[in-house]
Amino acid sequence: MLYDYVTGPIALISLVIFFVGITARVVLYIRGLDWRLDRVTYTVNVKYGIKGALRSLFFWMMPYGTRSWRVKPIVTFFVFALHIGVLFTPIFLSAHNIILKEKFNFSFFTIPDALADILTIIVIVSAVVLLIRRLVLPEVRNITDFKDYMMIAITIAPFLTGFLAYHQAGDSQFWTIVHIISGEIMLVAIPFTKLSHFVMFFCTRVQIGMDYGIKRGGMKKGYSGQNW
Amino acid sequence: MAEGQFCNKSTVNTEEGIRHLLSDTNGKTYYKEMEALEVDSAAIQATFSKTLKSRLKTWLEICTHCGLCADSCFYYLANEKAPNQVPSYKIQSTLGELVKRKGKVDAKFMMDAMDTAWSKCTCCNRCSQYCPFGIDMGIMFGYLRGILYSQGFVPWEMKIGAGMHRVYQAQMDITSEDWVDTVEWMEEETEEEYLGLKIPIDKENADIIYTVNAREPKHYPEDIAEAAALFHITGEDWTVPSVGWEETSIAMFAGDWEACKIQVESVYDAMERLKPKRMVVTECGHAYRATVTEGPYWAGLKDGKTPVESIHYVEWVAEVLRNGKLKLDPTKKIKEPVTYQDSCNYIRNAGLSNDARYIMSMIAEDFREMKPSKEHNFCCGGGGGLNGIGRYRKQRDAGLAVKHKQIMDTGAKLVISPCHNCWDAIRDLEEVYEDGIRWSFLKPILLKMAIIPEHMIPKDE
Ligand code: SF4
Ligand code: SF4
Ligand code: SF4
Numbered sequence A: 001m002l003y004d005y006v007t008g009p010i011a012l013i014s015l016v017i018f019f020v021g022i023t024a025r026v027v028l029y030i031r032g033l034d035w036r037l038d039r040v041t042y043t044v045n046v047k048y049g050i051k052g053a054l055r056s057l058f059f060w061m062m063p064y065g066t067r068s069w070r071v072k073p074i075v076t077f078f079v080f081a082l083h084i085g086v087l088f089t090p091i092f093l094s095a096h097n098i099i100l101k102e103k104f105n106f107s108f109f110t111i112p113d114a115l116a117d118i119l120t121i122i123v124i125v126s127a128v129v130l131l132i133r134r135l136v137l138p139e140v141r142n143i144t145d146f147k148d149y150m151m152i153a154i155t156i157a158p159f160l161t162g163f164l165a166y167h168q169a170g171d172s173q174f175w176t177i178v179h180i181i182s183g184e185i186m187l188v189a190i191p192f193t194k195l196s197h198f199v200m201f202f203c204t205r206v207q208i209g210m211d212y213g214i215k216r217g218g219m220k221k222g223y224s225g226q227n228w
Numbered sequence B: 001m002a003e004g005q006f007c008n009k010s011t012v013n014t015e016e017g018i019r020h021l022l023s024d025t026n027g028k029t030y031y032k033e034m035e036a037l038e039v040d041s042a043a044i045q046a047t048f049s050k051t052l053k054s055r056l057k058t059w060l061e062i063c064t065h066c067g068l069c070a071d072s073c074f075y076y077l078a079n080e081k082a083p084n085q086v087p088s089y090k091i092q093s094t095l096g097e098l099v100k101r102k103g104k105v106d107a108k109f110m111m112d113a114m115d116t117a118w119s120k121c122t123c124c125n126r127c128s129q130y131c132p133f134g135i136d137m138g139i140m141f142g143y144l145r146g147i148l149y150s151q152g153f154v155p156w157e158m159k160i161g162a163g164m165h166r167v168y169q170a171q172m173d174i175t176s177e178d179w180v181d182t183v184e185w186m187e188e189e190t191e192e193e194y195l196g197l198k199i200p201i202d203k204e205n206a207d208i209i210y211t212v213n214a215r216e217p218k219h220y221p222e223d224i225a226e227a228a229a230l231f232h233i234t235g236e237d238w239t240v241p242s243v244g245w246e247e248t249s250i251a252m253f254a255g256d257w258e259a260c261k262i263q264v265e266s267v268y269d270a271m272e273r274l275k276p277k278r279m280v281v282t283e284c285g286h287a288y289r290a291t292v293t294e295g296p297y298w299a300g301l302k303d304g305k306t307p308v309e310s311i312h313y314v315e316w317v318a319e320v321l322r323n324g325k326l327k328l329d330p331t332k333k334i335k336e337p338v339t340y341q342d343s344c345n346y347i348r349n350a351g352l353s354n355d356a357r358y359i360m361s362m363i364a365e366d367f368r369e370m371k372p373s374k375e376h377n378f379c380c381g382g383g384g385g386l387n388g389i390g391r392y393r394k395q396r397d398a399g400l401a402v403k404h405k406q407i408m409d410t411g412a413k414l415v416i417s418p419c420h421n422c423w424d425a426i427r428d429l430e431e432v433y434e435d436g437i438r439w440s441f442l443k444p445i446l447l448k449m450a451i452i453p454e455h456m457i458p459k460d461e
Helices: A001-009 A011-032 A046-061 A068-073 A071-092 A094-102 A113-135 A146-166 A172-192 A195-217 B013-020 B026-035 B039-050 B056-062 B074-078 B087-100 B107-119 B137-150 B156-170 B176-191 B220-234 B251-253 B257-273 B285-296 B313-322 B353-363 B390-410 B419-432 B442-449
Strands: B208-211 B276-279 B309-312 B334-340 B364-366 B415-416 B438-440
Touching: A001 A011, A001 A172, A001 B415, A011 A172, A011 A195, A011 B056, A046 A195, A068 A071, A071 A146, A071 B026, A071 B285, A113 A146, A113 B442, A146 A172, A146 A195, A195 B056, B013 B156, B013 B313, B026 B390, B039 B137, B039 B208, B056 B087, B074 B390, B087 B107, B087 B137, B107 B137, B107 B390, B137 B156, B137 B220, B137 B442, B156 B251, B156 B390, B176 B220, B208 B220, B208 B257, B220 B390, B251 B257, B251 B334, B257 B285, B276 B285, B276 B313, B276 B364, B285 B309, B285 B419, B309 B313, B313 B353, B334 B353, B353 B364, B353 B442, B390 B438, B419 B438, B438 B442
Parallel strands: B208 B276, B276 B309, B334 B364, B334 B415, B415 B438
Antiparallel strands: none
């Protein structure tokens, strides 16, 4: 009963909220950019803007691609591990793709379950390491609030419960349902919380990239661009 | 009384107004009055709804409190890694709170915000290079300064400085006549040394219009003489405007956007009037930032560019060294170890790293980079107007520690600093630490090494 419910209408509603939500976030962000307030001529010096945006995305998405990533090698390792795991596992998990095929008649390529297991463990371990860092380092602890812990909890829950369900720990039907609900919570939370950085990361990186690319030296002759 | 006689929400637009403010020595009464200043929450809220858009809103919202920005801020490093110096904390506890509370705060909150905005951030933009989202506290504190300024919560000297721009279109009380007098006097002084030297005033269609920092006519007129000598030696076709000669902007540090616009438009008007091919800006960081990088936006110029191409002095020097207009005597290269201070205002805001290295290779035998350098260099400690604010002298001095260590680690005792603010900060740093560090602009160094064309050298009788 409950199972049908969470896999049926609730799943659908969550997916709709997720997709509509993130699209709206991006659209609203772009519409709220203002060349005069931001002091960046987004639509005039377009060529330089694109170059700056691409550089900004490229170096920051590349592990150890920026000085900031390089001066904090350990944090960087776990940040990338966490994000790669969080993004890849759910999309390419075979169980998820079977459902996709059933319901929407399409699917992505899938990864072996053993790899999914490893990725899941990487996600959980990385999250725990970053959580410990948050608790231990005064400069991070001091700025951390309740929402930050919630963000970690919401992200980790689907992985933890999915792992338990797959490995048939205790009542696997129970864990499966909790897994599905936690996944839905995450989907719905993304557009409305800091988890929106799932898409907003790209928006802000493009923006600051254009800022550097257009205004802050990007148009100087003989300068290849901001040295991230 | 909510509005004080010194401290209030009005801007200073007259000479009397400036004199009146100055009569309150060190702003003693001014800051007292500030404690009772009323906060106009509705006005703040109205400003937010008009100007707090995508970029700032998103920055405030998505900061994941990861703390990666902590070590990027020289204040955090200089203050024993105090958690309240973490950039994210500094902005969340000020602008973040103000937004959350919809401007409904008291004078105490606003004064704390003022203290943070001016004494814990020099708007050096370094943190923007370390935050995965590119969150730039320099920009956000600039924005917060604007809000604080509009409510009258602004350091005394900043209010005066902004007033100066409104009255004199200069950061100091120098009129067009004072400026022209100084220029003519410097021409007289210099023409004996360099035959044929002229400082053309208001010449139309020159290749170069040269603009300065008001401190030069006021305190360092020899800087103008040196600039003239170098333009003369290199055979440049140049001029200075009688009006619109000031590049700096205390108004920018104060957050007085209206005064910023008035100031840069005076320079742009000179460009329109004299139709030079290019503008060269003296050795000043924030001046270039204000008039060339940000100015076009204040003035509403849609392509984000100044009416004529504008280059910093560093770029001009690199150019005349490259094209051979300026020839240096290689035997006069600086022999001792020497280092170079990259000014935030044109290293993170105009990309001038390479030209500086080229110049250093031409003038120094033993050039030592600070670590880190170029875009990743630390602020000298005196930026964002901080050098000039008495209330924050202690905080400013504490912040110098990072630059001091950077310089000492190079092993060089001579620092080339083509920025007035950095130059001051390094001078003050030597006062605090007494290590025998020396500092210099490029102009005097270049003049010592320049090969002067035969016909310009006075013949001894
Ligand atoms: S802009 Fe500079 S001074 Fe301000 S918080 Fe960032 S790093 Fe610190
Ligand atoms: S690095 Fe960026 S996201 Fe992280 S705490 Fe600092 S401002 Fe926030
Ligand atoms: S004073 Fe110099 S180093 Fe400091 S913020 Fe300004 S330009 Fe940067």
